[in-house]
Amino acid sequence: MQIIHPINTFFFTLFPSLEKRNEEEITTSLKKYYTYGPFVPKVTIQDQVIYVEVDTMAIVTQEADFNQAVSLCEKRDFQAATTVLKKLILRNPSNSEYHRILGQALSEQGKQDEAINALIDALRWDAKNGWALLMMGNIFARFKKDTTTALKYYDQAILANKVDHYTLSNIAYLLLQENKLEQAKKYANEALQIQPNYPNALFILGLMAERENASHTAFEYAILAVKQAAPTDPLYQNALQQAIEWARSLSEDFEGEKAMVAYRSQLEAEGGTEIEIEKDDNIAVVAKMEFAERYNRKHHLVKYKSNYPAVAHLVMHEMVHLDFVIQARKVNHNQLFLSTQQNKNTFLEGMQPAIKKLKNKGLPQENIQKFTEGVFNGLNLQTFNTPIDLFIEEFLFKKYEKLRPYQFLSLNRLMQDAIASVTDKMILEIVPADIVSKSKIYSLVNALQFQDLYGINLIDKFQASEAELEQAQYFFKEFNDLKNKRQPAEEYLLVKQWAKALDLNNNFELENEKQYEAKSNIDTFLSQLEKDPFGLETPEDPLQQKEMELFQQNQQAEGTNSAVVMYIVSALQFFKNKSQDQIKTIAFEIAMLGTMGIDPNKKDYIIGNIPEKRFSGTQVLAYYYTSWRLAIPEHLAELGLDYGKEFEMAMKLA
Template sequence: MLAQEADYYKTVALCEKGNYLQAKPILQNLIANNPTNSEFHRIMGQILSDEGNQEEAINCLIDALRWNPKNHWALLMMGNIFAKFKNDIATALKYYDQALVANPNDAIGITNIGYLLFQENNLEEAKKYAQSAIQANPEYPNGHFLFSLIADEENDLKAAFDSCIQAIKVNENKDMLHKNSVNQAFDVAKRIVAGTDKTLFREYLHQLEFEGGTEIDIIEDSEIPTAAKIEFAENYNRSKHLVRFKPHYPAVEHLIMHELVHLDFVIQARKAGLNQLFTATPQNRVSFLETLKPTVAKLHTMQVPEESIDQFCNGLFDGLNLQAYNTPIDLFIEDFLYNNFPELRPYQFLSLYALLQEGLKAVTDATVIERSPAAILSKSKIYNLVNALQFNALFGVDFIKDFNATPAELRKAEELNAEFLEYKDNRKPAEEFELVQHWAEDLQIDAYFQLENETQYRKRSDVDSFISNLQKDPFGLNDDVSFEEKKMEQFQKSQEAIGTNMAVVLFMVEALRFFKDLPLEEVKKIAFEIATMGAQGIDIETKNYIVGSIPNKRFSGYQLLAFYYVSWSLAIPEHLGELRLDYVKEFDLATKMSSA
């Protein structure tokens, strides 16, 4: 028995190498000594078929099935011979069906049957086997790819795309099947985009118009700096939201839907009173540019023009802030689109791929690497890697290695992505802003922007705008009265009716904010300096008062009185009465407004 077992394995090894000449004598001896062994007859049938002797192969396989009617491989081979060499599909199918009964979990064999039937253009039978293969082993990529080919032939492009993506996802090997699956996915997606209705977003758009109470216009714009952007009506003093997009981008419907989901998230956050605005002040920009001094010096040595250097540095600031704000929010948006709009997936696939390639070039281009600060480039690469991780999770296509990331960069990207995964399945309104802040802090770029509650920001902006206008034109001679200014006028009149000087109130709000972060001793110093000026009298008609302790600023009379009163209220409250300024109501209202 041991000798026969050794001869059997030797025969199998020789057959795998195609060395049939040496294998056949050993196998014939095994059959002579064991004529009832089904597998020995099956192997001989395989050899004879490969040698082109199909009739003798069939005889050997009949012997194999005589001794074991459920010999799965013998049944498959009989089916293959009748399908390939006899062109007898009806007989082949009988053997294939018996093979499927004998081993319903053989995904490989079942798929091979399906491929043969597909090549014979027997789509109905091929689909049955493809489905059986997927059911037998959902992780076997060939079954999904076969189903994609069949669906494509039947012009069911959606099913073809979905099955192809599934084939990519379950294929752990970067083999020829993987390459063919990726190519098939792109080909099918392009045909879907080219041949379907271009108004996928209309129903969703109308839903958001109803929920948000504001109309939305979609506009082509080749001049915008990004592929697409949304302009919220409130930020532009318009009656409508605008979604702008670059028309030459592939699958622009995805870009439009992306911006609409952004609006959807904002509507949700506003209803909860939690919407945040992303702002960057000149001080933020100065802080960032301060870190670029070595880069600027390097560009000077490269004879780069000053204007180009300024443009480059400001572009770095704006670009990094765009990534800091958009990347976490975009992850939630793309996850939402993938799960709620499956018909959009081919568009999403093509569009995200194009954007990912742009991001890849931006952090791996030799010229960019030469000119950009390594620290900034690294942070940008990490944000791009997070996008690549999501693309791989959604569609199975992995571009992560193409970024040439360091182990530390990849580890950080994976950490950020893991935090997103903790949030994504039960995201609550405005939680995406937590990731914006957390990730910026992790990457140490949070000094370059602020997130501020929208309601509070707009209240403060209204007050700041009024103060600025009051200083520039105290008598309103140049006013172009807008809706917001009318509301402010109404508020002023209501306060005047109860004896409140609104000019002083608003200047006090400014003063409270100015003094907020100053040490008490510094406030007291300013208080005494203004008191010295007050001893000589403060004329409310004068507009050019200068306070030495507050450089680069000129004060109007009312503005100086407001700073006078507030500084004493904060630093020397016990002597406030000595100023003889009856601004108790004004200070109380200003305090409420500054804390709103």
């Protein structure tokens, strides 16, 4: 078949990309366009007319055999494919692709010399057959161990634009083996130009950096390779093991200690209190910060367990806790995490089945008490620390690059401990499933961050349910939304929100540090109580104000009155343990109050059946609506209060 195209305006309408191209470029493009499988047309230009000769007869008579040969190669029946290809070559020896695929089939059968001969024939018919050039390079590199000859073919393949990132990375690795680092680096970077973040190329750059004694750079490249590789890829494990090895080597230098000394001096200057650091293998946690104010000391004290890897990271982590507290104190937002005996008693009610199991096993009461308190304290530690720890690790990762090997080793060990704590059969037999699940969710959030920072995917090892993983992912998203715009003490918002989402908010109280200290001083407390018995003039906790602001922003988007929602939540909590008759009594009392009019802007309403509390007008209306909806719903419409949406939202929150 002959196709004729006069070179005119209409031709460039059909092939607009060829306008302003020379004859050679037009010929090359049309060959590519009219190529069908292995059948390349002949294109000539004469007197401003293009002639395209397509060998349709060859296509008709040979295509089926060619496709059969390709299919046999895909099925790895290379011997049968060889037979078909040799017949095709006898019929049409000028087809470069027949020779190229024959070379591939022979190479797969271990006949490398015959494969080279077939590939040379392919290149004699088409010197720019990029895949034939690549295969020649591979054979000389892998089987002949002749890097010099391999590179000649690889360079020609690059000129033919047939080299992909796989091949370029292979070339880089070959050159690395020959210790030709500059050339290897060039090919690895070219691979990354084609496929950014290709893990093999990144790992090879890491190996090169190690050869050049750039250990930190080598570690960073290994981590990048881990992040980009699939966990099932053998490279993932290779890069991970190399990262661990390099991190261990780096953690033996003094970069961690240098960071600790500098950071401690900074915090001592900012906070005005000295910091001491000591080893203590008897503490219940891997490391802890004992604040001077809480321990009645003149100095803060960081304690750590010495049997954990990269303890410099543990100490730095605890000092960031202090840093965050210093920031929060400057704006009077610092919060104290308080847990009373009443909180503990409430928690222990849910632990009764576990306590009964332990008693039946004959465990002494002292041991049972120690166990249950350990579960309570451990869950509280997770509740308080998990959101804050996320901000701390993000801060350390970004600000202290030289500390990353320490952080990597330390977090990896802590993740292993976390996995064991929620998958150990003995723990699962004793601890209520609900508590294990909540602990697992918090640990999964940490695991998601570890994966984000260092590419290590440990999620499956937690054996989490779909619901647990979804909750952890939602928490992690909330953290990510806040991390780059965090203001001092905003991490406490996540402590409260996540605890509420997991129904753990009854295990503790968060209280503003200044207000707690004022209450602890009996003279100050009594004086304030005398002046403002109903707390109407006491400034609201700034953190609570911030929490309300965020809530209101969300509610505005949903078209509800956020203040009314929160007051209805309060009303639902108040009415929770009241009988229908008790709620009716309050409902009728508020109705009587309503006959005189309720001003939403007024702040000192009194409801006799809710003693020792003053209400704003909006609060009264919220209690009014809630009491009638709970106790007298048939007459609710008569109140004229359109709080349906607010009530539904409050029910979800409460």
